[in-house]
Amino acid sequence: MTATIAAMPAPRENPELIGHAAAERALAAAAASDRLPHAWLLGGPAGIGKATLAFRFARHLLAGGAEQEGPGLFGEAPREDLALDPQHPVFRRVAAAGHADLLTVERPPADEKGKRPQDLPVEAVRRIAPFLRLTAAEGGWRVVVVDEAERMNRNSANALLKVLEEPPARAVLILVSSRPGALLPTIRSRCRRLALEPLPEADLIAFLRPRVEGLSPDDLQAVARLAAGSPGRALALVEEGGLDLYRGLIELIATLPRLDRVAVHRLGDKLAAPAAEQAWRTVTALFDDWLSRLVRAHARGAVPELVLPAEAEVNRRLAGAPGLERWLEVWEKTHRLFARADSANLDRKQVLLQAFTALEEAARA
Numbered sequence: 001m002t003a004t005i006a007a008m009p010a011p012r013e014n015p016e017l018i019g020h021a022a023a024e025r026a027l028a029a030a031a032a033s034d035r036l037p038h039a040w041l042l043g044g045p046a047g048i049g050k051a052t053l054a055f056r057f058a059r060h061l062l063a064g065g066a067e068q069e070g071p072g073l074f075g076e077a078p079r080e081d082l083a084l085d086p087q088h089p090v091f092r093r094v095a096a097a098g099h100a101d102l103l104t105v106e107r108p109p110a111d112e113k114g115k116r117p118q119d120l121p122v123e124a125v126r127r128i129a130p131f132l133r134l135t136a137a138e139g140g141w142r143v144v145v146v147d148e149a150e151r152m153n154r155n156s157a158n159a160l161l162k163v164l165e166e167p168p169a170r171a172v173l174i175l176v177s178s179r180p181g182a183l184l185p186t187i188r189s190r191c192r193r194l195a196l197e198p199l200p201e202a203d204l205i206a207f208l209r210p211r212v213e214g215l216s217p218d219d220l221q222a223v224a225r226l227a228a229g230s231p232g233r234a235l236a237l238v239e240e241g242g243l244d245l246y247r248g249l250i251e252l253i254a255t256l257p258r259l260d261r262v263a264v265h266r267l268g269d270k271l272a273a274p275a276a277e278q279a280w281r282t283v284t285a286l287f288d289d290w291l292s293r294l295v296r297a298h299a300r301g302a303v304p305e306l307v308l309p310a311e312a313e314v315n316r317r318l319a320g321a322p323g324l325e326r327w328l329e330v331w332e333k334t335h336r337l338f339a340r341a342d343s344a345n346l347d348r349k350q351v352l353l354q355a356f357t358a359l360e361e362a363a364r365a
Contacts, residue, residue, distance in 0.1 A: 044196030047232025198229020268349030322365035
């Protein structure tokens with residue numbers, strides 16, 4: 001798959017929000033009221049625009065949106081969006097990470113070896129309390145955006161909880177999380193929650209079409225289905241050659257129940273290379289997604305939705321055996337196996353062989 005991608009701005013620099021109109025209206029209405037909740041939890045799958053919406057809301061507040069909105073002189077309704085002109089001084093300072101009343105808590109960038117810490121450092125979370133105790137530099141709100149909030153460890157979560165228990169005046173915390181259920185219940189209970197939904201397939205294809213060149217309409221549709229409504233994941237799949245990797249994965253799965261072990265060994269050698277870490281993550285995520293679709297289809301008594309036409313025969317063949325309970329066991333085993341491969345630095349090739357062996361044993365049952 002040869003394709004080129006138009007550069008996408010980082011969430012703090014992005015003036016465009018794709019979808020999520022209902023969530024945006026809810027935030028705008030809250031800002032226009034006199035009872036703005038002090039903490040928000042934006043949840044939903046990775047890559048669907050949660051962080052983009054968080055910074056959009058932050059800019060709105062920092063630009064005085066909470067004071068300027070509300071019914072007009074003749075009772076007209078307040079604005080229902082949070083858009084701010086990219087040339088506005090607040091927009092430009094937020095984009096440059098230079099606004100004195102905005103604190104962003106996020107994981108440090110990757111080091112020289114391409115490794116990025118898995119947790120949000122507790123030191124970063126502990127900056128929130130003293131930041132919010134300061135008087136707003138521009139006389140308005142002080143805003144904190146916590147990205148990937150589910151990555152807080154126990155110490156980080158407790159530090160944040162202390163702030164949520166006694167929130168300062170004129171302060172708003174916006175937590176962004178792809179797994180809200182992983183947060184402490186006491187944190188979730190102190191936040192106004194907004195659940196963002198994946199984009200419909202047609203909307204995601206419309207998003208991709210002007211940003212990706214070199215893909216056929218069928219390939220665009222396949223990428224959209226693999227991305228499951230996530231613009232961020234769709235662009236990452238194109239950039240990483242994910243559709244070609246998925247085709248190779250389906251070719252291997254199609255050899256079941258007599259697995260082509262030579263081909264699996266070749267793939268394992270390729271993914272075990274030091275420079276193949278991103279390809280490894282993409283392949284294991286695609287493997288997990290394919291198996292998840294198979295399990296969900298079994299639970300409904302249906303055949304999984306096709307991403308590629310080549311899946312039709314293998315899905316039909318595997319749908320009849322060995323049953324939902326066994327496929328669920330395989331998914332749980334391989335899901336844990338891939339997670340341990342990352343956390344314990346296991347041999348990638350051996351992990352891949354074990355995952356395909358589990359598939360083979362289930363297909364033969």
